Amino acid sequence: MLKGKNILIGITGGIAAYKACTLIRLFKKAGANVRVVLTPNALNFVTKLTLQSLSQNEVYIEQFEIDEYKPEHIALTEADIFVIAPASANTISKMANGICDNLLLSTACAFQKPKLIAPAMNTGMWNNPLVQENLAKLKNIGYNIIEPADGFLACGTNGVGRMREPEEIFDETVKILSTNLKLKNKKILITAGGTKEKIDPVRFITNSSSGKMGLALASAAKDMGAEVTLVSTFKVDGFNNIVTETAQEMEKAVKEKMGEQDCVIMAAAVSDYRVKNYSEQKIKKGDSEGLTLELVKNPDILQEISMQNPQLLVVGFCAESENLIENAKKKIQKKGCDYIIANDISRKDIGFNSNENEVYIVDKNLDITKIEKDTKQNIARKILEAIFE
Numbered sequence: 178m179l180k181g182k183n184i185l186i187g188i189t190g191g192i193a194a195y196k197a198c199t200l201i202r203l204f205k206k207a208g209a210n211v212r213v214v215l216t217p218n219a220l221n222f223v224t225k226l227t228l229q230s231l232s233q234n235e236v237y238i239e240q241f242e243i244d245e246y247k248p249e250h251i252a253l254t255e256a257d258i259f260v261i262a263p264a265s266a267n268t269i270s271k272m273a274n275g276i277c278d279n280l281l282l283s284t285a286c287a288f289q290k291p292k293l294i295a296p297a298m299n300t301g302m303w304n305n306p307l308v309q310e311n312l313a314k315l316k317n318i319g320y321n322i323i324e325p326a327d328g329f330l331a332c333g334t335n336g337v338g339r340m341r342e343p344e345e346i347f348d349e350t351v352k353i354l355s356t357n358l359k360l361k362n363k364k365i366l367i368t369a370g371g372t373k374e375k376i377d378p379v380r381f382i383t384n385s386s387s388g389k390m391g392l393a394l395a396s397a398a399k400d401m402g403a404e405v406t407l408v409s410t411f412k413v414d415g416f417n418n419i420v421t422e423t424a425q426e427m428e429k430a431v432k433e434k435m436g437e438q439d440c441v442i443m444a445a446a447v448s449d450y451r452v453k454n455y456s457e458q459k460i461k462k463g464d465s466e467g468l469t470l471e472l473v474k475n476p477d478i479l480q481e482i483s484m485q486n487p488q489l490l491v492v493g494f495c496a497e498s499e500n501l502i503e504n505a506k507k508k509i510q511k512k513g514c515d516y517i518i519a520n521d522i523s524r525k526d527i528g529f530n531s532n533e534n535e536v537y538i539v540d541k542n543l544d545i546t547k548i549e550k551d552t553k554q555n556i557a558r559k560i561l562e563a564i565f566e
């Protein structure tokens with residue numbers, strides 16, 4: 178189940194850092210993609226070269242060495258889970274207080290997916306009420322903690338503080354990632370992007386949809402364990418792709434596949450009209466001052482599949498520049514789908530082409546749930562959690 182998963186391992190300055198090498202091997206053997214972030218102090222215990230060789234990836238330490246356009250602590254947050262092993266008393270206490278004075282700490286602060294920490298320290302440090310209070314704080318805000326074992330410690334004493342074995346940390350990681358798989362065994366079809374209505378072999382009518390919201394939904398659904406079919410004008414690795422251009426092609430693809438699905442999410446911006454008479458030859462400019470295109474109505478895919486499949490969970494989108502909620506309520510009543518996700522395209526900071534969004538989920542009873550402004554990835558996860566609750 179770890180095949181293709183992205184695991185970020187954090188290593189801090191403790192003697193158990195050498196065990197992180199075995200942990201990396203276990204994740205790699207299981208097919209995961211591993212990246213490693215270290216505190217500068219951890220370098221006293223393990224070398225960058227060892228970790229690079231084991232992870233077969235760049236190892237990250239410095240906060241201010243930025244090669245790409247994205248600061249590293251943000252780029253690293255794209256992993257599926259952050260496993261900090263060993264977690265020193267120092268790093269635990271800094272994390273619990275929002276301190277971000279190294280790359281590992283900044284990454285932990287920004288990381289929004291599951292986090293697992295494996296404390297390892299001398300018994301006196303472990304029993305210190307401040308360390309315990311800081312661990313409790315982390316637990317309260319959702320960190321998973323694999324508590325240290327009782328045993329012989331590197332400082333020559335016996336007691337609680339010994340980091341759990343790499344195999345145990347590995348198993349705990351698998352457990353966390355599987356309980357996160359809320360959509361395991363679900364099949365979801367998602368449409369994304371703006372359709373293209375052809376005028377002639379080189380011209381078409383389209384819209385401003387970037388497909389980012391649909392793609393974020395597809396990625397979030399996959400992360401939550403679903404098998405995703407993506408019907409779109411573009412192809413993306415990791416999904417069952419069906420590439421379509423026009424509304425009619427999209428309709429055909431959705432109808433062919435909908436019988437196998439648990440849910441269909443229509444996030445694509447489907448053109449309401451298409452050109453009545455497609456020209457097989459490129460239209461020449463000619464002498465006339467104008468050109469009139471006659472348009473005919475396209476099929477209403479959302480309405481048709483909602484009406485034809487009352488048992489299927491169908492979700493539509495509604496992009497409005499005015500009277501957002503009112504129009505969303507009218508749309509759900511007309512289309513007969515289970516949910517409408519409404520977003521305001523008049524705002525420059527969200528919606529079309531933006532990386533962020535803010536949406537309202539309207540259900541069949543016309544009850545409304547607002548999802549506050551966030552990245553499209555987080556909005557996507559929250560939408561899926563809400564509709565599959």
Ligand SMILES: Cc1cc2nc3c(=O)[nH]c(=O)nc-3n(C[C@H](O)[C@H](O)[C@H](O)COP(=O)(O)O)c2cc1C
Pocket residue numbers: 188189190191192193216217218219264265266267268269297298299302
């Ligand atoms: C040999 C040695 C072993 C250490 N082992 C641990 C340990 O197991 N756990 C711990 O919390 N601190 C341990 N420390 C202390 C940390 O290295 C120290 O608190 C450091 O500031 C941690 O930095 P970091 O959290 O940024 O990695 C050890 C220090 C030394 C010199």
